[in-house]
Amino acid sequence: MRVDLHTHSARSDGTDSPAELMAAAVAAGLDVIALTDHDTTAGWAEAAAQRPRGLTVVPGVELSCASPVTGADAIGVHLLGYLFDAEHPDFRDARVRLRESRHGRAEEMVRRMRASGLPIDWERVSALAAGGPVGRPHMARALVGAGLAATVDEAFRLHLHHGSPYYVRKADVDVGDGVRMVRAAGGVPVLAHALAGRRGRVVGDDVIADLAAAGLLGLEVDHPDHTEEDRRHLRGVAGELGLLCTGSSDYHGTNKQTPIGVFGTAPAVLDTIIGLSTGTRPYAD
Ligand code: AMP
Ligand code: FE
Ligand code: FE
Ligand code: ZN
Numbered sequence: 001m002r003v004d005l006h007t008h009s010a011r012s013d014g015t016d017s018p019a020e021l022m023a024a025a026v027a028a029g030l031d032v033i034a035l036t037d038h039d040t041t042a043g044w045a046e047a048a049a050q051r052p053r054g055l056t057v058v059p060g061v062e063l064s065c066a067s068p069v070t071g072a073d074a075i076g077v078h079l080l081g082y083l084f085d086a087e088h089p090d091f092r093d094a095r096v097r098l099r100e101s102r103h104g105r106a107e108e109m110v111r112r113m114r115a116s117g118l119p120i121d122w123e124r125v126s127a128l129a130a131g132g133p134v135g136r137p138h139m140a141r142a143l144v145g146a147g148l149a150a151t152v153d154e155a156f157r158l159h160l161h162h163g164s165p166y167y168v169r170k171a172d173v174d175v176g177d178g179v180r181m182v183r184a185a186g187g188v189p190v191l192a193h194a195l196a197g198r199r200g201r202v203v204g205d206d207v208i209a210d211l212a213a214a215g216l217l218g219l220e221v222d223h224p225d226h227t228e229e230d231r232r233h234l235r236g237v238a239g240e241l242g243l244l245c246t247g248s249s250d251y252h253g254t255n256k257q258t259p260i261g262v263f264g265t266a267p268a269v270l271d272t273i274i275g276l277s278t279g280t281r282p283y284a285d
Pocket of ligand 4: 006008062141
């Protein structure tokens with residue numbers, strides 16, 4: 001059984017609709033995927049309604065967090081949440097705030113780029129986000145469309161990376177609060193790509209230990225942005241702290257090179273995640 005617990009649809013910054021994402025999973029020979037769009041559960045209903053027979057879909061989210069949450073030393077952290085109750089008020093309100101913050105932040109990044117002579121069009125960026133949480137991949141596609149970068153990857157390298165003068169931070173959730181909210185909503189929190197250093201500074205083992213004490217249940221160990229050494233280290237940390245180890249592709253359609261299913265999660269770990277959750281059930285036959 002092949003299980004990929006981290007994928008994005010066009011409801012956030014992927015390029016496949018939820019139906020296309022599920023078709024891609026089937027075509028790749030996967031049995032289970034989690035739908036983990038950034039800061040939104042907007043794709044859950046379509047995934048439930050259009051799921052191909054035989055494919056299991058784990059509804060989830062990838063929450064924009066930081067540790068600490070403000071200040072110059074804040075480190076951006078992504079928290080995966082699985083099988084939570086999407087209507088839980090505190091958690092739902094946090095996602096609304098994150099999406100609103102993304103909107104203002106994207107407008108400011110576009111304003112900065114335009115002010116320094118990069119004629120990126122806000123209407124285009126906004127249209128690409130299609131009413132969902134707007135992110136840098138939407139800006140990247142607009143830059144490519146305007147001929148200001150050759151590829152999404154080049155747009156990141158030239159203009160959108162975290163050290164760029166155009167970069168503006170989002171208002172993230174404190175990652176400890178994120179863990180507590182996922183648990184309060186009956187979900188299973190797993191720290192995403194914790195050592196993905198090319199995205200910026202990463203948290204230390206002390207932070208991971210604090211999160212485990214706050215209710216974190218797993219670490220995403222096998223991820224395309226981790227080196228072999230990162231993966232070995234995280235597996236050790238997970239062993240010491242009694243955390244689950246997951247693996248996944250972080251598929252974003254054509255916004256990234258990564259094929260769906262490039263890393264996977266052990267079926268027994270998936271069973272444990274399902275067993276620990278009380279918020280909602282997977283979509284399955
Ligand atoms: P944001 O959430 O708006 O800060 O944008 C971060 C998103 O951009 C993450 O989902 C990443 O998957 C994506 N991303 C980061 N670096 C790159 C890159 N070099 N090429 C394509 N996507 C990227
Ligand atoms: Fe993304
Ligand atoms: Fe992420
Ligand atoms: Zn992701």
